[in-house]
Structure formats: C-alpha cells, structure tokens
Amino acid sequence: MGLISGLLLLPLAPVRGVGWVADRLIDAAERELYDPDVVRGRLAALNDALDRGDIDLAQFEREEERLLDVLERRPPSLHRPAS
Template sequence: MGIFSAILGAPLAPLKGTVWVAEQVRNEAEKRYYDPGAIRRQLEEVSAAKESGAVSEDEADELERDLVARLLESTRRRKSKENP
C-alpha cells in the first residue's frame, strides 16, 4: 500500500512543501509579533515619542493599548503552551 500512496501522492508533493514553508513562516512571524521583549521595547519607543511630541497623546494611548493587548495575548499563548 505504501508504494501506491507514494505514486498517487507524488503530484501533491510540491503543494505539501509549499504548505510546510508557509506554516514555518507564519510560526516565525507570530513568534516575533508576540515576543514580550519586542513589545516592551515598542512601548518604550511610544513613550519616548509621546514625550518628544512626535505623536499625540491620543495616538500614543491607542498604540499603548494595542501593545498591551499583544503582551497579554503573548502571556496567554505561553501559558496555554505550558499547560496543554
């Protein structure tokens, strides 16, 4: 049965490889997006931009809310991986 599935599955091999690569890229992107260290650095950058006047109070508040939400989601994801 293995040879038949290999023969019949051969045309799908490029697609399977493409899907695998796409999953790896997505996983790496999520890892970087939810990296707590990167989020904290971005929060510091927003704070500095607010102090220098580069962004308004309202813009800074919105950015900070988004970053804190990402940080909370990062914590939730880590906990769910630790306790499956």
C-alpha cells in the same frame, strides 16, 4: 506510505511543501508578535516617539493600549501539532 500511494501523491509534493513553509512562517510571526521583549521594545519606541513629538497623546494611548493587550494576552498555543 507505500510505493503506489507515494507515486500517486508525488504531484502534490510541492503543495505540501508550500503548506509546510507557510506553517513555519506563521509560527515565526506569532512568536515575534507575542514575544514580550519585542513588545517592550515597541513600547519603548512608542515612548520615544511621544517624547520627540512624532505622535500626539491620543495616538500614543491607543497604540500603548493595543501593545499592553498583546503583552497581557498569550496565544493558547504557538505550536501546532506536526503534520
């Protein structure tokens, strides 16, 4: 980036910084959403809730199906090209 373009684009630096932070947050959220260990932990907590009677069988089956779908599906790519 040249000196002139750097000076002209300087007012946009905070916007680019916010965009970069947003991208990092999205990446972290996707990693947590699709992390098999996290999903298995949620399944275990769901089983515990059913055993305690906190949820009924229908709620358990709906949530279990959703979690198993998440576990089976992997996003195409968790990593975006660096910008």
